[in-house]
Amino acid sequence: MKKLLYVFAFLGLLTFSCSDDSDPIRACGMDNVLEMPWIQQQIAETESTELGRDYWYISTGTYHSQTVFLLQNCCPMCNTIVPIFDCGGNTLGTLGSSGISLDDISDRKVIWKSSNNSCNI
Secondary structure, X not given: OXXXXXXXXXXXXXXXXOOOOOXXXXXXXXXXXXXXXXXXXXXXXXXXXXXXXXXXXXXXXEEOXXXXXXXXXXXXXXXXXXXXEOOOOOEEEEEOOOOEOHHHOEEEEEEEEOOOOOOOO
């Protein structure tokens, strides 16, 4: 009986300790930037199209000492302009055309991928 209790205790700990959720991204004065309304809107719009569900992702980084967000994709047939947003969802520019180089953005990491994402990132 004691062994059975240990097995159930171990299974209970295993169940509560494992999670598919990654750690929340803390930035912009938020505990989880994915809860910001403008990012939630971007995600909803992205998920509403087949191309969005297959190829799009959001990454974050630091540009001139501020947190920025990039709406990117790996679509092989798309010629895309990548917008760069600040914490308030305001567009700071785009990669390349506005003089913002990807090399100018440090500490880049993907914070969200679309539901059917086929990118190798």
